[in-house]
Amino acid sequence: MRPFAYVKPADIEAAVRVAATEPGAKFLGGGTNLVDLMREGIERPDTVVDVTGLPLDTVTELPGGGLRVGALVRNSVLAADRRVRARYPVLSQALLAGASAQLRNMATVGGNLLQRTRCPYFYDGAAACNKREPGSGCDALDGFNRGHAILGVSESCIATHPSDMCVALAALDAVVEVRGPDGTRRVPLTDLHRLPGGTPEIETDLARGELVTAVELPPIAAASRYRKVRDRASYAFALVSVAAALQVRDGEITEIRLALGGVAPKPWRAREAERVLLGGPADEAAFRRAAEAELAQATLRPGNAFKAGLATATIAATLRELSTGEDLR
Amino acid sequence: MSTKYAEAAPQAATKYVGRAVDRLDAKAKTTGEARFAAEHPYPDLAHAALVHATVARGRVTAVDTARARAVRGVIDVLTHENAPAMKPAPKPSLFNLSSLVSGTTVNYLATDEVYWNGQPVAVVVAETPEAARYAASLVRPSYEEWPAVVDFAAEEPNAVPQKSNPMRESGADKGDARAALATAPVSVDLRFSTPPQNHNAIEPHATTAVWDGDRLTVHEATQNIAWTRKHLALRFGVPERGVRVLSPYVGGGFGGKGSVWAGTLLAVLAARATGRPVRLALTREGVYHTVGGRTPSTQRVALGADAQGRLSALIHTSVSRTARAGGGPEPVTSASRHLYASPNIHLSDSTVRLDLVPNTFMRAPGEAIGTFALESAMDELSWELGMDPIELRMRNEPERNPVGGQRFAHRMLREAYAVGAERFGWRERDPRAGAMRDGRWLVGMGVATAYHPAWLMAASVTMRLGADGTVVVRCGLQEMGMGAATAQAQIAADEMGVPLESVRMEYGDSDLPPSPGAGGSAQTASVAAGVLAAGAKLKRSVHALARRLPGSPLRGRRLEELTPRDGGLFHAGGGQTYAEILAGAGRDHVEAVVKASMPAFVVRTLRDRRRLMRAASGAQFCEVRVDPDTFEVRVSRWVGVFDVGTVINATTAASQLRGGIVMGIGAALSEQTLIDHRTGRIVNPSLAEYHVPVHADVPRIDVHYLDEPDPTMPLGLLGVGEVGITGAAAAVANAVRHATGKRVLDLPITLDKLL
Numbered sequence A: 001m002r003p004f005a006y007v008k009p010a011d012i013e014a015a016v017r018v019a020a021t022e023p024g025a026k027f028l029g030g031g032t033n034l035v036d037l038m039r040e041g042i043e044r045p046d047t048v049v050d051v052t053g054l055p056l057d058t059v060t061e062l063p064g065g066g067l068r069v070g071a072l073v074r075n076s077v078l079a080a081d082r083r084v085r086a087r088y089p090v091l092s093q094a095l096l097a098g099a100s101a102q103l104r105n106m107a108t109v110g111g112n113l114l115q116r117t118r119c120p121y122f123y124d125g126a127a128a129c130n131k132r133e134p135g136s137g138c139d140a141l142d143g144f145n146r147g148h149a150i151l152g153v154s155e156s157c158i159a160t161h162p163s164d165m166c167v168a169l170a171a172l173d174a175v176v177e178v179r180g181p182d183g184t185r186r187v188p189l190t191d192l193h194r195l196p197g198g199t200p201e202i203e204t205d206l207a208r209g210e211l212v213t214a215v216e217l218p219p220i221a222a223a224s225r226y227r228k229v230r231d232r233a234s235y236a237f238a239l240v241s242v243a244a245a246l247q248v249r250d251g252e253i254t255e256i257r258l259a260l261g262g263v264a265p266k267p268w269r270a271r272e273a274e275r276v277l278l279g280g281p282a283d284e285a286a287f288r289r290a291a292e293a294e295l296a297q298a299t300l301r302p303g304n305a306f307k308a309g310l311a312t313a314t315i316a317a318t319l320r321e322l323s324t325g326e327d328l329r
Numbered sequence B: 001m002s003t004k005y006a007e008a009a010p011q012a013a014t015k016y017v018g019r020a021v022d023r024l025d026a027k028a029k030t031t032g033e034a035r036f037a038a039e040h041p042y043p044d045l046a047h048a049a050l051v052h053a054t055v056a057r058g059r060v061t062a063v064d065t066a067r068a069r070a071v072r073g074v075i076d077v078l079t080h081e082n083a084p085a086m087k088p089a090p091k092p093s094l095f096n097l098s099s100l101v102s103g104t105t106v107n108y109l110a111t112d113e114v115y116w117n118g119q120p121v122a123v124v125v126a127e128t129p130e131a132a133r134y135a136a137s138l139v140r141p142s143y144e145e146w147p148a149v150v151d152f153a154a155e156e157p158n159a160v161p162q163k164s165n166p167m168r169e170s171g172a173d174k175g176d177a178r179a180a181l182a183t184a185p186v187s188v189d190l191r192f193s194t195p196p197q198n199h200n201a202i203e204p205h206a207t208t209a210v211w212d213g214d215r216l217t218v219h220e221a222t223q224n225i226a227w228t229r230k231h232l233a234l235r236f237g238v239p240e241r242g243v244r245v246l247s248p249y250v251g252g253g254f255g256g257k258g259s260v261w262a263g264t265l266l267a268v269l270a271a272r273a274t275g276r277p278v279r280l281a282l283t284r285e286g287v288y289h290t291v292g293g294r295t296p297s298t299q300r301v302a303l304g305a306d307a308q309g310r311l312s313a314l315i316h317t318s319v320s321r322t323a324r325a326g327g328g329p330e331p332v333t334s335a336s337r338h339l340y341a342s343p344n345i346h347l348s349d350s351t352v353r354l355d356l357v358p359n360t361f362m363r364a365p366g367e368a369i370g371t372f373a374l375e376s377a378m379d380e381l382s383w384e385l386g387m388d389p390i391e392l393r394m395r396n397e398p399e400r401n402p403v404g405g406q407r408f409a410h411r412m413l414r415e416a417y418a419v420g421a422e423r424f425g426w427r428e429r430d431p432r433a434g435a436m437r438d439g440r441w442l443v444g445m446g447v448a449t450a451y452h453p454a455w456l457m458a459a460s461v462t463m464r465l466g467a468d469g470t471v472v473v474r475c476g477l478q479e480m481g482m483g484a485a486t487a488q489a490q491i492a493a494d495e496m497g498v499p500l501e502s503v504r505m506e507y508g509d510s511d512l513p514p515s516p517g518a519g520g521s522a523q524t525a526s527v528a529a530g531v532l533a534a535g536a537k538l539k540r541s542v543h544a545l546a547r548r549l550p551g552s553p554l555r556g557r558r559l560e561e562l563t564p565r566d567g568g569l570f571h572a573g574g575g576q577t578y579a580e581i582l583a584g585a586g587r588d589h590v591e592a593v594v595k596a597s598m599p600a601f602v603v604r605t606l607r608d609r610r611r612l613m614r615a616a617s618g619a620q621f622c623e624v625r626v627d628p629d630t631f632e633v634r635v636s637r638w639v640g641v642f643d644v645g646t647v648i649n650a651t652t653a654a655s656q657l658r659g660g661i662v663m664g665i666g667a668a669l670s671e672q673t674l675i676d677h678r679t680g681r682i683v684n685p686s687l688a689e690y691h692v693p694v695h696a697d698v699p700r701i702d703v704h705y706l707d708e709p710d711p712t713m714p715l716g717l718l719g720v721g722e723v724g725i726t727g728a729a730a731a732v733a734n735a736v737r738h739a740t741g742k743r744v745l746d747l748p749i750t751l752d753k754l755l
Helices: A012-021 A034-039 A075-080 A082-087 A089-096 A101-106 A109-113 A165-171 A271-277 A284-295 A306-324 B004-011 B026-031 B097-101 B129-138 B152-158 B177-183 B225-236 B262-274 B284-290 B367-385 B389-395 B413-424 B484-496 B523-548 B578-585 B598-611 B650-669 B728-740
Strands: A005-007 A025-028 A047-050 A059-061 A067-070 A175-180 A183-188 A211-217 A223-229 A240-249 A252-261 B046-052 B058-064 B074-079 B120-126 B140-145 B172-174 B186-194 B206-212 B215-220 B243-246 B278-281 B297-305 B311-323 B345-354 B436-438 B441-453 B461-466 B471-474 B503-506 B563-565 B568-571 B574-577 B589-594 B615-626 B633-643 B701-705
Touching: A012 A025, A012 A047, A012 A175, A012 A211, A025 A034, A059 A082, A067 A082, A075 A082, A075 A089, A075 A101, A075 A109, A082 A089, A089 A165, A089 A223, A089 A240, A109 A165, A109 A211, A165 A223, A165 A240, A165 A252, A223 A306, A240 A306, A252 A271, A252 A284, A252 A306, A271 A284, A284 A306, B046 B129, B046 B262, B046 B284, B058 B074, B058 B120, B074 B129, B074 B262, B097 B225, B120 B129, B120 B262, B152 B311, B152 B345, B177 B297, B177 B311, B177 B345, B186 B367, B206 B262, B215 B225, B215 B262, B225 B243, B225 B262, B262 B278, B262 B284, B297 B367, B311 B367, B367 B389, B367 B441, B367 B650, B367 B728, B389 B413, B389 B441, B413 B441, B413 B615, B413 B633, B413 B701, B441 B633, B441 B728, B461 B484, B461 B523, B461 B578, B471 B484, B484 B503, B484 B523, B523 B568, B523 B578, B523 B589, B568 B578, B574 B578, B615 B650, B615 B728, B633 B650, B633 B728, B650 B701, B650 B728
Parallel strands: A005 A047, A025 A047, B046 B278, B215 B243, B311 B345, B471 B503, B633 B701
Antiparallel strands: A059 A067, A067 A211, A175 A183, A175 A211, A223 A240, A240 A252, B046 B120, B058 B140, B074 B120, B172 B345, B186 B297, B206 B215, B206 B278, B297 B311, B436 B441, B441 B615, B461 B471, B461 B589, B563 B568, B568 B574, B615 B633
16 A cells, blocks of 8 residues: 555544645545545545544434434444434435444544445546546446436546435435534535536535535435345445435425435436326326426436436335335335 | 265265364464464565556567666566566367466567457566555556457357367257257247356455575465466476475465466466565456456247247357457356257357457356356247246256256256255245235345256375374365355265364375366366275275274174274174374384376266266245335345255355355346547446445345255265356346336346336
8 A cells, every 4th residue: 555644633623623734635534435436546646534533423312303423333223223214214224324334433524425436447447537637538438337316427537426325315305514624614515515527536615625414414305215136135336326205295296305326426416207106196107207207307328327217216116115014025 | 887976875974074163273264373374474575566467468678667667666668678577378189288377378578469358468576565556556558459359249259159069068959950940839049148247255366475496485365376386387398296286275266276377377466576585466456457257148049839838949159258368258158958848949159269368167167158148038938838937947947958968967956946846945936927015115026046067086195094093185176155165074974984083184284185277166076986996996005904904803804794884893792092003013104095087087977978967956036126206126034945965064155155145146147348439448446336246235145955866976976166146136127127018138137227
């Protein structure tokens, strides 16, 4: 492994200060993604700022019934939290659908937000990848792209964001709390990640030195679900995933939240589908119409064209389950 | 010959054979005491890492090693410009069997030529593995690129027929299959494809190499100890007797460790160049780039039948691949020689050569993918006929081998299907497609036949009986985790009539009498033949001693009247323990040596194959659940009933069969090596992206065996290593067909092919 400096700051201010002043600094949480990428020579930090000693590992109540989740809460702890399971089942289910038990025991909420794509061309130093090496091209465009994105893509990059947790957070209108050299700011999760455009190497809205400190979950009344479709029963990234929350009153949809994973470079809030559904009937035809409206903007390639149909089917199935209380599995 | 073993068998009471005996090495492995190839400490040990080519074909014009050499702890960077030369790989020849153990023909670091994307072009040796790997990432080769042929699908039309050889026939023509197909009242004609697959043994390939002058010691993860030794002696120009290969523990082989690959050669080379003991443990990615896997294939199966389902035509053709730098043709249509009585049969296998890492053995090479096509086509024919797929198979069960007319030494497919149907509940199957449900899930049930030819090779075995009644069995057999040594200890204990605790196995070492490599599901039977012969010799020697002892109750008794039991030789009226006999004779041990003869093996094999067909077989029953929205397929139930002759160890045999089925489920649903058609580069060289089945993909697997000895095999046993994977992918595909009405011809059956 390439040599690097390792520091473990005693408090948040020190962590932010080090990261803001040391060029090439990276925060280390559970290390489940960063360390892998360092071994592969893709991430090359000069300074690793280990933040796991910071007091950011609790889940606390917010006034009004929401929850504040510290950035260092482990994925397995969050998934098992009684309040999360009761109020935000979509989040607990998404967390448990990700990775393996061992990885979830290590992975942190903050790290999960910032995990990087699993595009195989990103991982292979011999391949062209604009995200890894800006300007080198994208081998995925005409290569193996069965797992790649169909929404929000550019000619520079079609990689997906791999997180399950983030898809649930996108549906839940979560807000990310960020501490930087200039103080604290709050960013809606759906604004945290950027689309690739011509600069796929810039993946988030975070400035140098900014540290994710917490994620806030506003209260939600609607029932919610996470559905992940993948190539094997466990330990695989989503081909398509759906995080949904639905409330129906008198046959009319009064609340709808829909987010998609596995289809876009960021956790994809399906606003167009929501618009089609809100105030309308909760039936199969409406679900499909809404899904198709969302996917009308998809950019399909021979390898990943199936994702449009798969996403439509998965959205319809998830909403059907939520509307009828049927157990999807 | 053909009945010899059956006569020998009843002599020994089967006290251990057939039982579920714990592995002899279970404790060493679970406590971590067992040292694998990359776990042997040496003072002054150095670590090596490979630099892989990033072009598919061409030559290395220069290698910039300056940055790598500047890394602290780097000892040397070896390239074609400075490495000591190895001798070239020998041409493959049946007269020099160790030549067949070359994974590739490349003379690493003695050539600037690049044969595939991923070929090692430099080796870094450093004080730590971390320094070696980091420095390897800094080595910058420059290339002159040449045109490369890497796209199997594009090259497939240019395939040339495989050559047949007496040990492995390729192609067959019986009657006129094309004409019969054209006039058959019912027929199917299907084109299948299967993807390349890579090896993923839990232990990546590893070597620790130590030179002492011209003497070489290699701790190696291999399933071919004796030939690896010969091969290394040849490549490094040193006497074979000075080369020692140690491989007592191997973390899975599956064929991937049956040949000598780059990592082994380059570890030995690096040790020689640096004068240090060198360990080279491949990364997972390194395994993908330097060790071959299963060939992809395209296959055509066409079947013609009358309205009653009796086959009139069977056509099975295949195209698979080898490489410019080696690899062997796969007998893809092999099972079609043996499974169905058809008066007209046409079989042919063709091959293309690509600029990719050469293919190699992978659990049931040929049969694993060939049975997918044949057994899918039989299933499809049953749909055409509206006939139960088991009934269709039974109507075409042959009396003699369909190609060649040999007698079957043992054939119990009817019994396997009958038992399997009962255990599985086949009667509950609604024959209509898409008619069965479990809640929302679509349910499907499928069957397929498993078939793998049985081989018997020749092993040398020394057996030594000590004055304390202990038995030491010495044989350089390969223990890759499947329980090979335990099975032989059970056989030896029964043969000598001693407690299992009194048997000590010495194995996994080239200084021991040589065993054939662990391949072709032949090791247990081959070594058993040696153990039985050594045991018989040993008993004769002991008997001869006893007959000369004054007052021995064995005096005047012929050996045939005696039973080995309770640590000695006994008849109804009495007997003597081995300890008593050896003490009486003043001997501290008696030894029996059985030497294998390779020419005799070849002659016997060729003779047997003309008149006798031996195989392990079975019936695979699979149930799947298919999500009606997303078409995710999950295997929910499995029953496999096998005819594998006598089972030696109930636990380890069942594990072998079950493991084969798990690998078959992977082949059916998820496993495939992705090779970029532009660059020839493997795109998914990791366990995250190459999807082997995980626990959640594997249901409880009910493995049952018929336990009827094959009279032509030692102790009546047939190998269990490979038959489990055969037919497995077809059983899944047939169950999916039943659940959804959709026939997927192209493995793996991912949901996008069903949407």
